[in-house]
Amino acid sequence: MSERAQLLLSIADDELVLGWRNSEWTGIAPFLEEDVAFSSIAQNEIGHARALYQLAAEELDTSADELAFDREPAEYRCAPLVELRLVPDWAETIARHHLYEAADAIRIEALKSSGDARIAGLAAKIAREEAYHRLHAEMWAERLAAEQRFLEAVERLWPFALGLLPADQRPQLVARLARPEQAVSPEHERGAHTPELEELLGEMTVVRRSAPAGAQW
C-alpha cells in the first residue's frame, strides 16, 4: 500500500473511531448542550472519515464503506488514543478531546500544504470544521483547568496523544500544549491496538454484517 493511502487511512480510522466514541455520549452527556455538541462533533468526524476513505478508496479500487467496515481489526491504522472507551468519565473524555484536537490541528495544517492537490483541498475543508471542535475543546480545558480529575486524565492520556502523531510532528504538540517531552512506549504508538478496538468494531459493524451483500440503504 502506498504511503499516501496509509496516511489517508490512518487519519480516516482515527476520525471514524473517535466519531464513534464521541457518539456514545448521545443521550447521556452531563447536560443537554453537551449532548448536542458531542453528537455534532461525532457527525463531523465521521464525515471527515468518509471523505478521506473516498480518496483512499479510489486509489485502492474499493469503496469508502468497505474500508470503514470490512477490514480485520489488525488492519485498522487508528492510534490507541481514539480506541479507549472513556464513557462515562467526563474528565477523561474532555482530556482526550483537548489532546486530540490539538494534535489533529497540527497534522491537518501540515496536510494543507501537501503536494497532492486533492489532499490539500480536503485538508483545508476539514480544518475549517475542526476550528469549531478546537474552540469547544479549549473552552472545556479552561473550565476544568483546576480540576484534579481532569489534570490526572491529561497526564494519563498524554503519551497516547504523542503516539497519535508521527515523531517529527511531536515537538509541535509539546510546544503547543507547553507539556514535557516524553518517550512514547510501543503500546501508545500507532500500530498498537487496545483490546477495546475489537469490541468497538464488532458493535459498529452489526448492521452491516446483518445485511445481505449489495443491500441498498
Add this chain to the structure above:
Amino acid sequence: MVTEAEVWEALAEIPDPEIPVISIVDLGVVRDVKLEEDRVRVEFTPTFLGCPALEYMRDAMAARIDQLGACAQIEVVLDDSWSTDRITPAGREKLRAAGFAPPAPREAGGPRLVQLQSNAFRCPYCGSTDTRLENIFGPTPCRSLRYCAGCRQPFEQFKTI
C-alpha cells in the same frame, strides 16, 4: 438540448432538505453547471463533510435534470470551495425571515471564541444585538445556538465556514 440557464433555474427550485426556506442554489452548493455533448455536468460541493443530506441533494439534482430531458452527471467536489460567503443575498434574507441568523463573513484565521461570545450577532426576530452564545453546536453541523436577551428568544445562528 437544455440551456445552462434552464438547468440553473431548475436547480433553484430544489429546497435545502434541512432548511427548506432556501434553495440549494441560494445555499451556494452548486459550484458549476456545464453542458457537455450528451449530458449536464454539475459540480456540487457539500456544506459540511458530515452532512447527511448530501446523497439526497445529489439525487434530487439528478432527478430534476432528468425531468428536463437531459442526462445528469453530478460530481461531488471535496475541497474548500464552499464557504458560508457563497450563500446568496436573497438566501441570507430568506434565512433571516425564517428565524436563522445568517452567517458572519469568513475571516482569515478562522473563528475565535471571543468573537463568537461577543454581541456582534443580531437576533433575527427583534434585531437586538444583546445576544449570547448558548452552544457552538446545534441541531445540524452548520448551526450554533444563541439566546436573545432583548426578546428572550433562543435562535439559531449559521456558523461561518
